[in-house]
Amino acid sequence: MTVPGRRSSTFSRLLRHGFTDPSEAERLLDVPELSALRGDSVLLDSLGATADPDLALRGLVRLVEAQPETERGTLTTTLLSAKPFRDRLLGVLGASEALADHLARHPRDWESLVTYEAVDLHPGVAEFEQGLAEAVDPVSLRVAYRRCLLAIAARDVCGTADLAQTAAELADLATATLRAALAIARTAAPADAAMCRLAVIAMGKCGGHELNYVSDVDVIFVGEPAEGADEGKAIQAATRLASHLMRICSETTVEGTIWPVDANLRPEGRNGPLVRTLSSHLAYYQRWAKTWEFQALLKARAVAGDPELGAQYIDAVSPLVWQAAERENFVPDVQKMRRRVVDNIPVAQVERELKLGPGGLRDVEFAVQLLQLVHGRSDATLHSGTTLDALAALAAGGYVGRADASQLDEAYRFLRAMEHRIQLYRLRRTHLVPEDEADLRRLGRSLGLRTDPVAELNKEWKRHAAVVRRLHEKLFYRPLLDAVAQLAPGEIRLSPKAAGQRLEALGYADPAAALRHLEALASGVTRKAAIQRTLLPVLLGWFADSADPDAGLLGFRKVSDALGKTPWYLRLLRDEGAAAENLARVLSAGRLAPDLLLRAPEAVAILGDPEGLKPRGRDHLEQEVLAAVGRADDAEQAVAAARGVRRRELFRTAAADLIGSYGTEDSPREPDPGALVDRVGEAVTDLNSATIAGALRAAVRAEWGEELPTRFAVIGMGRFGGHELGYGSDADVLFVHEPREGVDEQEAARAANRVVAEMRRLLQLPTADPPLLIDADLRPEGKSGPLVRTLKSYEAYYRRWSLVWESQALLRAEPLAGDRELGDRFIELVDPLRYPFEGLGEDAVREIRRLKARMESERLPRGADPTLHAKLGRGGLSDVEWTVQLLQMRHGWAEPGLRTTRTREALAAAHAAGLIPTEEAQTLDEAWVLATRVRNAVMLVRGRPGDTFPSDPRELAAVGRYLGYESGHVGETVDDYRRITRRARAVVEELFYGA
Template sequence: MTDRPVNETGMFSRSGFFDSKRASELVKMLNSNTDQDILTENLSKVADPDNALLLLVRISEKKNLDFLKSLENDESRLRLLHVLGSSNRLGEHLVNFPEDASIFLHEISFSKANTKEELITLFTTAAKSSRAHLVREYRKVLLGLAARDICSKWPLREVAAELADAADAILQSALEVSLNKNIDISKKFKLAIIAMGKAGGQELNYVSDVDVIFTAEPSPGFDEQSAISAATKVASEVMQYISVADDGGQIWEVDAALRPEGKAGALVRTVEQHVSYYQRWASTWEFQALLKARFSAGDIELGNKYLDQISPFVWQAANKENFVDEIQKMRKKVEENIDNRVGDRELKLAPGGLRDVEFAVQLLQLVHGRSDVMVRSSNTLQALDQLATWGYIGREDASTFSNAYTFLRTLEHRIQLQQLSRTHILPEEESELRKLGRSLGFMSESSNDLEKQWRKYQLEVRKIHERLFYRPLLNAVARLDAGSARLTISEATSRLNALGYKDPESALRHIESLTTGVSRRAVIQKTLLPVLLSWFADGPEPDMALLSFRRLSDALGSTPWFLRLLRDESAAAELMAKLLSSSRYATDLLMSAPEAVSMLGNLDELAPRTKEQYEIEMNAVIARYETAENIVSAARSFRRRELLRTATADLSGKLTTEQVGNVLSNVYAIVIKTALKAAILEIESERGKEVSTHMSIIAMGRFGGFELGYGSDADVLFVHEPKKDAEQQDAEKCALDIANRVRTLLMQPSTDPALEIDADLRPEGKNGPLVRTLDSYLSYYQKWSAPWEA
């Protein structure tokens, strides 16, 4: 190591060291020819340069040749330093076995992952020597994997899969040790080890319990009881061999608690005994757990037999009554049992954590996987890809979930690597957060940047989880039988008849039109239609509803939000189905402006607006448009929207009859008021001066009593009062022009419903003047009015 008598403490501080003075002293103790500048630059890139340097000094004191060579090669030195800076426990391993640093010199180890077959050969050979040798070889595999993970940014999927392969290989080597030890009884049975949980999904952590299930069957000529007894002895030894914390160190804990009846149940059962249990006694959570089942070690033929006979139970689980509710309750129970001392810093279980992603993905799989074999992967990230590809989750949501899950799992890995301890808690200490942040590439504001990224993903995950996990569509799909959940044309006719469609042939044509092809639109429609058909059939006119839905889909199908809304958002799909099948009037309103379906995605949008809100919106319309025709056209579109809002709220039971009449009367009033203003503005523009009279419109009949229905005319009286100094004849002409202009504007042909003004309740009915002054009205009612007019 070359000397450098400059301001070393400043250099070390800039390189990310906490204790610059100590770093300067440690560097001088290194027994290496590596230039100090190069070494310091390398250390500046690692998570914890202080600890990496300390471990480096401790290892160098052993004066091991392989270790010194690893320091002198640029690539191998970086690998070594990154591991030392990220894992104190692996660093301690190198202190004890410095020759294992040679793994960093092997370039081939960093260009590809170890295969399962290579790992089995490596570990079984080591286990024949001793358990301590096996543990050491496993640690060496972790050294290489950690270096690839941290230095080469090895994808999480590949890191987790290799850890799962290593677990399989450890189980296989431990099994062979026990079989060789019990050669006298091993011939009695065949034994298969089924990986469960993260091991089964090939998404294992650096430090994790490895969940397993054991299954066995007698060899020819041996009875079942003695075979199971012998297999149980071997299985127990496998668990003990791996889990024990002796001088060689614990590898990890083998956990067989996911077996039938848990820890109280038999450790080993035959496949038939497993089948019998799952047929009769299994709880919902046990089927969810079986989604991850995968052959791990032992007799592969027996393992495949187990999977072939058990897997169907997974995809029948959603047929159970209240299945979705049970899964949702399980998730809530997990959240309620989180240690309050940890709170939301629990990466695995807290809201917005890993379990939110996993529970949502697994629930979607269990519901839709019954009828769709394309979404049955046991791996969370792969399952997300499948669910997005086949339309069960939006691409954007899937991408956010995937990115968040990858980040959270990588963060979990970095936390566990430090001491090779099983933990999922994000530390609070700034110094620890800084190390973790640097290990993930946040080099400047390490702790702050890490905290921001974690909080961002936490919020995004929770938001998507609540939308997907509590999606009403899931309950509806789960209530369908498996054949109906994935609609095919051949199955549709009989189902349409059973549901009560009057014209199944026409309905079938609509279904074919909506689902034919491989577009994303067709894929999502295939998911939605089985449920929508049932919801349409709950109303009085399912055929009309399906036709209207096809027309709506044709109008909006190319927009990115329409089908996503129906699939993802609250009760939008069910509300739309109810509207289309129950009200021709509301359906016509919706078809005249299909984009209004977006309001169904937010139930708060169905709440009636206040008169003040109406005033503000209509004043903005008057200010925006120049012609009376455009102003009233916008006002009529506003009325159509509010009629649809009111009808939808009415159908969903959110409004009483009295409230409906009140809302409709307020809507009519603001539209007529806007038409009056527009008519006056237009006539003044034509005259080149102000109109010569004041004008008012009086609500009558059901309009005046706030009792309007959806198809009601507006009964009104027109009253005017000439302005001061105005000529009587001109004032009367202005008033009549205004009244006629209002009626014309509100009745012009349009895609929006006309608002018919009915002035027949005026004095003398249709034979009387359309507009009168206040004095004229008083005179008539005093002298000539009939009792009914009062």
């Protein structure tokens, strides 16, 4: 009973000691079972030192109540007299509700916490085996396991064992448990035990001696027949034993579960046999294993079963592990696994994900393992399966900077300690930081944060996660810079051989050249070199993530040489994070964008402006080009100025396309490839329209001043008129003129022809920029007809001589430069031809089909693979466009939506009008978008146009990356293209040919 007047003082004391519910605490302290402890300030101080005093007090009451009355005195006396025991017991009760439950069910198990001799501080496998020795079935094994776990947790929360020691003890306890479970399984099936030899190989954190409180225990089973036994029957017996072992550990009983035993890291995963012979394992690893499987084997350790067989397995696979870095696509494979893990985290959990999220535990583990695999080939000191030991070895060997290693060690220990305490509370497998205030408070206090536990916890967590994010890339590349910068002669640094090994493993084909570039960029004591040393670790990682890291680094050196003395350049890259990553993506994606940038290096500024990658509209571009032309002294200078605008804007378009295709940290990959295609087509069309307008103005000014004697318009045709130009497309055009009032027709015709000739000359002047070729072959009478006609001449020709293919070509006609009113009148003239009233007759349809079949047989280049030619091949651009155009000519008179020059718009309108089913429309659209992207990719990668996939492996990989495929999946790129276009061709056969 509470003494009157004492309540207020006790209440405040409880608050000071960390209780959040003092009223409940007072009530619990007054229960009869705690009468021997009541009023003892030592107990209150000890409770106040726990992670959760309220939880600890509730657990203590439950434990005391669970004692037989004759035993309570022993417990309370020990609590009062033995501070080490008191701290351990109350520390566990305040940190783990699950272990408090265990003690309430097994009230004598508190006695396991009394011993505090030196031999008890850090037990190994042998001590844990003694603790489990009396377990004869799954239930008793669980009880014994929890009793051992109780002691580990006590040492952990009291600080007697540090993070590494606790993780190692948990792994040793798991080893002892696997041995005990195998013993139970063998006892249950002595015949199976006699028939085979079975070794249990620990993988993952158990193998690495760094286990969590609650984690799957990853294993691999190796079996061999006992002497004289049949191999097949022996492996069956070993499989039954292994399965029984897994059930003993994994199944839930009245005492709960221990942990799942996971054998999915075995060859072929869950689809492969549970137990294999040693030779079968080796055959698989030598022929079929993927990079991640060798990475997993880095932590392999024989822990149970036949020790000789286990040792043979480790001896056999170890050389394979340390050869993994020599595999093709080694680093991309490892990085892809990391990205896949992150991509699979639910969006709502990413910020709370302690293990798998950015700056989480897995980032440290992946980074350390990657460096181990790269340098462990020639340095056996790196062959540790334990992350912190391996990190220390990397630092000692000079592979990682000592300061970086120290920071990463501290961050990893803090994050793992958070993970341990989160799991310890309810002994549940989780890596999510809780959201509840009380849980965060307990977690913070368990880590020694007492002033404002929640705020301090969040601050420390974010700080350490930021350190991991920053160092994750720096670990790989900072030592490379130290190896070439030569600023601190006394420090350990990578040898040239080790630096070359690392660059080669990271995808650099010419590590010697890469090191020369790094030396040129980062050596010296200038401010420029200092900023480069800050930038390069991150840039090198982005280059390594591309299909051609060497090209990215070389391009960066060239741009830096051109702009290095410009004060804004390095400051832009240093201070605008998006600019540096955008530049890295652009420089390593192919030849076109870097070539454009190197001829106009100041365009780097585009990459740092949030609005910089948005394309400029046609009116804006034409105004700028015409202004530049107006300032020029002669026609050649005028066109050079127009080309300068085109070069800059083509770079802007290519950069936006590449960044949209690859994505960056700040800007994820554009999810809709069709949107990228439309954006590029519109931007390049507008740009070429403005450039032609500039050439027209320059040609007119050179001879006639401000006004040509005849009105003049340029009509875009083909992809130009369809706003679907690619980077390497020609500009198909028609020229139309109309004499001004009072001007003789012959004089007007001479002026029109001279201006066309001058425009073509100016645009064909030699240049290093991608050419802009004007093609007028779609004009009446083709190459034999006049280059330019009056509106009346076009009208007369089309009325008397027009063929069906010319009407089809006019479907893409749109005025794009020159006199807009004249251009609009041309469109009014040709509309009845391209959308004939009541559609096409059957003769015209047959003629279009005949022309298409002839084109397929005659125009495909000799030797070209018809399944991979993006323009003329099966299911490619031509197939889709002719199908859509036939629908336009047959139904455009009745369906206004079909009266467009754009292929995708017309296809969507045909679907909306019910002229093509949904699935078929989607199939054609997907194929057209993909074929267009292939052509754009080839131009971006090679710097010259092409209609099929390149044969060079690096170029093909770069095309694949642009299309959204990870490095090393070139085969998928080509296979998917064939599959998608094959389906499109089937639709074309049905809709176009009527098959």
